[in-house]
Amino acid sequence: MTPAPFRAPVPIVDCHGHLGVHPDFPAYKTEPEEMLEVMDALNIERLAITSTLACYSDAPRGNAEVAACLARHGDRFLGYVTVNPHPRGEAVRELERWADWHRPPLIKMHPDLHQAPVEAAGYRPVWEYADANGGIVLVHTWDSDGNCGPLRLLPIARAYPGARIILGHSGVTWRGYEQAMVVARQAPNTYLDLSGSQAHRGILERCVAEVGAERILFGSDMPYLEAAAPLGRVLAAQLPEAAKTLILRGNFCRLLGEAAA
Template sequence: MNPADLQLGLPSPRELTGFRIWDSYFTPSHAHPGPNGGDRLMTDIERSLPAIRKGRFEKLCLFPHVGIGTTSDAAFEKTARAKPNLVLRPFKRWPKLLLGMIQLNPNDVRASLDALNRWLRDGPMLGVYFPGGGPGSLTCTHKNFEPLIKRIAELKGVIMQHTWNKTGGKHGPGESTPAELATVAARFPEQRFICAHAGGEWQRGLRAVRATPNILVETSGFDATAGFIEMAVRELGPRRIVFGSHLPSRSLGTELAKVTAAQIPATAKKRILGQNYRTLLGLNN
């Protein structure tokens, strides 16, 4: 047998295919696509393909930088603004595989509103990602988020908000917690939010968003721990959880096993691994 064909503890290829996996959190070259505008990103996607194929993923969502100050590289930011085809390069290379949500910079509301019109209103992006670090980060309760969320809601986009609870408190001024996201989401009940990483410390995170039905939680970013998915299903229901792999910086087996090895019905696994995300995006075909 070819070593590449070994499943290494994963479910069988047939079972994985049956799950119809859509990955909501694909992070190749997440902080910067490369000094020339994308070669590092393309290389990172290429090296992720064996894991993507082994997991039988149908779609993955990545979060491109679009030149509005989400990196600290002024030259790249200028290039991305002037050459939008650089942003589209991976989507043109893998059109049947990749989905996109642009990284927004709430520190620059005007540029972010312009980017929403360019990339969501006019396509092809499906939503936005608010980072938890770097020059584009800002705590999600800040007043700058209000006009951005209103416009995203008008465009029917999805918001992925990075969240993390840290022992000892926040390590940076731009970080957000699930509790803060719940405060914001309660003010915009028609807008759908995804709480990335369930806040890291998932027990606190799940409880923080439990009473806010327009928040779904995403599963990646922390080591697999027994009971996470079971508690998420118990507290939120199986329709409010979406799978994320965090490839290529996280292990395929670690992230998939959070769901596939959970003690929940097979129908719930199928929802979490793809159906919920397709429904959220309006692509449930």
């Protein structure tokens, strides 16, 4: 019962992961130790995680679960502080509570599940915090969604140039990707994330041509989605190896303030 040889040729630093399960279908092998087995097999050196519980229901409790995971496996996981815009004052309290996780701070917004547009009043102090602290903000995006369609991030990116905004899933659909590329072309502080359930043929090559390999990040969405799938897309893409290395590792290292080597 062994996998066939399939492994990234460079150690991946993965910008999009989770901790936890989800309501709408069974979850498999979601314990951190089980995730580490997969990460080792695929050569994922580190994975930045957000609490799925926090994305759905309870940000303080979910963020505490991430803290516990970081305490056990801090060499393999990075933690996003997930913010809910609705409870008054909670988002900034959570950012301050977990400020020691990483500098610059890693922040996660899920406007779809929290049912609030990215420009909602409850998110404003989060954007201000990210702007002031060089925060890396991973935002779930989906096509033309009224809360988190990629195009909604363009005025945000312009208003908060100190924030580095990762367009989670790059809008997912082909049209969503097109919208994400519009944003990335016009706002230099935005980045495209490859995680997602739709493996559009040729979209990665198109993204590189439109916005440059330096603006594209490998994301798996593990343990929600299969990490091997986006890895296969990168490995099979008609791109120079240097571009693939940037996507798999170099770009997110640069955002984190690290050398890629």
